[in-house]
Amino acid sequence: MNNGKDHLIAVTGLKKIYRMGDVEVAALRGVDLNIERGEFVAIAGPSGSGKSTLFYILGGLASATAGKVLIDGKDLAGMSDSERTRVRRELVGFVFQKYNLLPTLSALDNIGMAQFIAGKPAGTEGWFRQALDLLGVGHRLQHKPRSLSGGEQQRVAIARAIVNQPALLLADEPTGNLDTENSEIVLKLLRDLNQKTGQTILMITHNPEAAAYAHRTIHMRDGRILESGA
């Protein structure tokens, strides 16, 4: 039920059980979650709360054990590996704690690779040029990751994540490896992106200060959502 709201993400009864030898570990124990298009949502919780598992399932990197996961109307729960690969290509952009840029390619080619995989022409014209200006990395695109600071690498990673205009930007502890100054820059950028382009963002964090940049924060513990508040 969307209650008339435009839900980009609608999760119902989501369970994920990992099997480690003979032992079963329940990472998600029945998660219900709705996120509207254009929302900036933070998911907070301690280690082992299930937030990363939720991140991976929403990003199509892992499959669900049970439940329903609708993203932009597509149910990820019953998808095959190749279908989830298509979801990652077409609907989702990732930003990771460790930046995860391809080390052998320049910043520009990292972005170009995302465009290439998505079957889109390479280029930084139009709105994306403005986005690069907003991110402040337009002049550093010819450099390889090893020549960029952590903050610059993370901003390039954000540029790569949004270049194909995904419906959902997933960020996993995007400031986890950054100092305070760069953390603030990155969080402001995410907020500006959300405000100026309407980009839906779901950010995993254990940092309350980072979570404060989002419209609302969802708290998780032991594989369940405890509360969702502004």
Add this chain to the structure above:
Amino acid sequence: MTNKLVIENLKHRWVRTLLSAAAVGVQVTMILTLVGISFGMLDDLGRRSRGAGADILIRAPGSSIISLSTAPMPEKILDFLRTIPNVAIATATTVQPMGGTNTVTGIDLDAFSRMSGGFRYVKGGAFQKPDDILIDEYWSRQYGLKVGSVMKFWNREWNVCGIVEPGKLSRVFLPIRLAQELTGNTGKITSIFLKLQDPSQTAATIAAIKQQLTDYQVFSIDEYVSLLSVDNVQGLKWFIYVVIGVAVIVGFLVVFLSMYTAVLERTREIGILKSLGATPGFIVGILLRETVILALTGSVVGIALSFATRWAIMNLVPGSLTQMIVPNWWPIAAGISLIGSLAGALYPGWKAARQDAIEALAYE
């Protein structure tokens, strides 16, 4: 963009790239050197056989066309052959080993000279004394021998009495009687050469000879030279196949190890590509393209190295083997290395394609 990633990956680990290409190159060189020596030896033998000036060659029943030595035929056959119509000259040789793969050929100098048109002496002249030998220019150059130099074989010292132009049957000659006597082969010969009065009647003459010498191998020189191919030499073809097999295994292992290491090293990068939506086929494709570049680069290196092995054989092991450069085999050797390399990349590629994206992204 894929090619850019492939090239950058290869450049990023340039030492491994160079070593892998060099190892594939060694594989290609192994093949090209072996094939080059096989072709070179047979070609050299063919040219020198033609240089004898004979029209017909007769060898013992069951003997290989390139057997380097032994004297399995009775010399008395010569008397019979001289009675065959159209035979102008019948002369024999005995070929005996003198160490390693080298042989010395015993000839009847007078008959051989009449048949071949005679040696052209670059220096010195014909046999004069019992310990005299003739060598050709190639042998002289390879071993640095001059007229008056001493060669040692069969526990004897031999005096180089003359240096002749190359291309006539052999490279080292001595009188046939002496060769037979010293090797315990008195009355026995290795090959018989016939010069015909009318070479256009070669086929008819061969037919006449075969009526009497039914089991003997009787060839026109043209036929004999045409038989000097890898396919017709017992064991040589299989020897080449075995070396090619070894080369394929070497290439397979080199690329397997290289690509397996690359996949392990790039686990996180594979995870990144998967997070971007790359399909397993895309990831395998990157590895296969890298493999193709390694194999092709290795092939070029291998071809270049085959020139180096030829130079080394010519200059470091004098008078031993003749290696030809066989361009026809370049694409074959490259294709063989490519097949071995691609086979070596299959398992690492499969492993990369099946890599769990989450584990890959967490890989340190």
